[in-house]
Every structure is written in structure tokens, then in C-alpha cells.
Amino acid sequence: MFCPICLAKSTKTLTAISSQRSAIYFSARHPSYRQKKLQILISKLWSLRKSCKIVECSNCGFIFSEPFVGGTKEFYDFAFPNQMAFGYPDWKWEFDIGIKRLKKYSKSNPKILEIGCGKGAFLKRISKLKISKNLVGLEYSDYGVKETKKIGIDCFAKDIREFALDQQDETFDFIFIYQVLEHLDYPNKLFDIVNNLLKKCGELVIGVPNQKKSLFNFRNNAYRDIPPYHIGCYVKKTFEYLAKQHGFCLEMVEIEPYDFRETISLLYSQRYHQFIHKNYKSRIFLKMDNYKIFRKLLMICDLLFNPLVFFEVIFQGPSIGGGSQVAVFRKL
Numbered sequence: 001m002f003c004p005i006c007l008a009k010s011t012k013t014l015t016a017i018s019s020q021r022s023a024i025y026f027s028a029r030h031p032s033y034r035q036k037k038l039q040i041l042i043s044k045l046w047s048l049r050k051s052c053k054i055v056e057c058s059n060c061g062f063i064f065s066e067p068f069v070g071g072t073k074e075f076y077d078f079a080f081p082n083q084m085a086f087g088y089p090d091w092k093w094e095f096d097i098g099i100k101r102l103k104k105y106s107k108s109n110p111k112i113l114e115i116g117c118g119k120g121a122f123l124k125r126i127s128k129l130k131i132s133k134n135l136v137g138l139e140y141s142d143y144g145v146k147e148t149k150k151i152g153i154d155c156f157a158k159d160i161r162e163f164a165l166d167q168q169d170e171t172f173d174f175i176f177i178y179q180v181l182e183h184l185d186y187p188n189k190l191f192d193i194v195n196n197l198l199k200k201c202g203e204l205v206i207g208v209p210n211q212k213k214s215l216f217n218f219r220n221n222a223y224r225d226i227p228p229y230h231i232g233c234y235v236k237k238t239f240e241y242l243a244k245q246h247g248f249c250l251e252m253v254e255i256e257p258y259d260f261r262e263t264i265s266l267l268y269s270q271r272y273h274q275f276i277h278k279n280y281k282s283r284i285f286l287k288m289d290n291y292k293i294f295r296k297l298l299m300i301c302d303l304l305f306n307p308l309v310f311f312e313v314i315f316q317g318p319s320i321g322g323g324s325q326v327a328v329f330r331k332l
């Protein structure tokens with residue numbers, strides 16, 4: 001099999017995930033007929049295969065699902081019937097990096113595009129700080145588009161490939177893509193499009209999950225990058241390759257600072273969810289899952305009975321860092 005980024009043949013399979021496990025991950029608390037439907041939908045995305053592999057490229061370090069196919073609108077609508085469940089945050093660490101880059105920029109009123117702008121939280125901050133009035137957002141969910149428009153920012157429910165068709169080349173000074181790339185199955189195409197849309201010396205700022213953290217979660221039975229939701233995991237080497245291939249200079253890659261409390265709480269809540277997913281047929285567990293005290297109790301038991309996991313957080317956590325990483329590219 002080929003790496004979808006660098007086309008290298010040299011790959012290593014890390015694990016396999018069945019369509020049933022993926023369906024349960026996204027619908028453990030839904031009625032069983034919905035779980036079955038979602039499993040069929042996922043299986044169709046994987047060309048009727050019952051499982052997909054998680055593979056690491058030995059050349060560029062990219063970790064990807066094989067088949068390398070992202071979720072369709074049908075998948076997202078089905079897996080997240082309530083779009084609020086996407087849990088759009090008001091602030092993320094990577095927003096600060098973006099604001100710093102904008103403040104450093106010498107020209108006034110730069111033209112800014114955010115691909116996957118959620119409910120417009122980042123664009124709203126730029127507007128409040130009076131950095132620019134030239135703001136455009138693209139967003140998959142109807143909810144996000146509505147919320148972004150409410151704050152007076154142009155927002156389109158368009159795919160970047162569709163949006164780019166109506167745009168002139170070299171239109172934008174900045175393009176931001178936060179927590180989107182890991183969902184997409186056309187990274188090389190995306191870099192080509194973004195390069196066309198950016199002015200010369202324009203900046204592309206990308207925020208994706210921290211790969212070290214993903215592997216840490218994988219080792220500790222708290223893996224969250226389940227395809228077809230997350231299908232690609234990037235490292236510095238992958239970004240270097242993409243920059244070289246698509247006419248960019250990679251200016252920096254920064255990992256989110258480590259936060260002990262956040263790491264512990266996310267790890268144990270994810271391990272709890274994996275437990276519920278394994279017992280998704282047990283009505284008692286699903287009923288008990290409605291009670292916060294039950295969830296807390298199970299997490300405390302997990303912590304007491306699996307001390308090695310806790311020690312791994314203590315000793316390895318600081319060198320792994322937080323959940324996100326940011327890469328900044330400049331168009332040559």
C-alpha cells in the first residue's frame with residue numbers, strides 16, 4: 001500500500017479497526033438499529049471491507065487509515081445527529097498562535113480565510129481585536145454557518161474545492177485550518193488549492209492533533225483517532241514533505257504545552273468510554289452511564305487498579321505535550 005502523502009511503499013501496520021468498533025465508537029448510546037445502519041454506512045465507505053488498517057509511513061511519518069477515506073456528510077449527519085455535539089469550543093490554544101502571527105503582519109486589513117471555522121469563534125476574535133475586516137469562513141455544518149453569519153462574518157457551506165473555483169488566484173494573505181486536516185482524504189490537493197489562493201509570502205496556519213499524544217492514547221487504551229472521523233495524523237517530517245512539494249517554506253511547528261489535569265481527565269474519560277463501548281450491549285451499564293457519580297466511580301477504580309497508566313502520564317506526559325500542534329507555512 002502507498003502513503004497518501006508521499007506515495008512511499010514502505011509502511012508499517014499499527015492496528016486494525018473494524019467497522020463494528022467504529023460504529024459503536026460513534027453511536028454506543030444510540031439504539032441498536034442506528035448502530036447497525038452506521039456500521040453499514042462505514043463499511044460502504046471502506047469499499048465493503050469489514051475493517052480498516054491504521055498504518056505508519058516510514059518515509060514521511062504520516063499515520064493514516066487504509067483505505068484512506070474521510071467521512072461523508074451522510075456519515076457526519078448520522079454519527080452526530082445533533083450538530084451541537086461537535087462541541088465547538090470558544091477558545092483553543094492554536095487560536096493564540098494565529099493571533100500572534102496576524103499581529104506580526106505588517107500590512108493593514110489582511111484578507112483572511114478560515115477553512116472549517118466551526119461557529120466562528122476564531123474569526124470573531126480577529127474581528128474584535130480589529131486586526132481585519134476581510135474575513136471569510138467555510139464550514140461543513142449548517143449550525144456553524146448560521147452562528148458565524150450571526151456575528152456578521154461571511155461564511156459559506158462549501159467545500160474548499162468548490163469555493164476555490166469561484167476565487168481568483170492570490171486572493172488571501174492568511175489561511176487558517178484548525179482541526180480539519182486530520183479529517184480530509186485529499187491533503188495534497190488541499191495544499192495545491194491553498195497555494196493558489198494565497199498571495200506571495202502569504203501564510204498558511206494549520207492546527208492538528210499532536211501525533212505523540214495520539215500514540216500515547218493508543219498505547220493506553222484511549223485511542224480517539226477513529227476512522228472515518230480522523231484519518232490522518234501528521235508529524236514535522238510530514239509537514240516538511242508537504243511544504244517542499246507544494247511551494248511553501250515551513251516556518252515553524254509548535255506543540256501545545258503539557259497540562260497535567262487536562263491529560264488525566266481526557267485519558268481517563270476516554271478509557272471510560274472504551275469500557276462502555278466494550279459493554280455496549282449491557283443495558284445496566286448504559287443505564288448507569290446516565291449518572292455522573294457512576295462515571296466518576298469507574299474512573300477512580302480504573303486509576304487505582306491500573307497504576308501503570310497513571311505512572312506513564314507522570315513520567316512521559318511532559319515530553320509528549322498537549323493535544324494539539326500548529327504548523328506555519330509561508331508561500332514561496
Ligand SMILES: [Zn+2]
Nearest residue numbers: 003006057060
Ligand atoms: Zn509518507
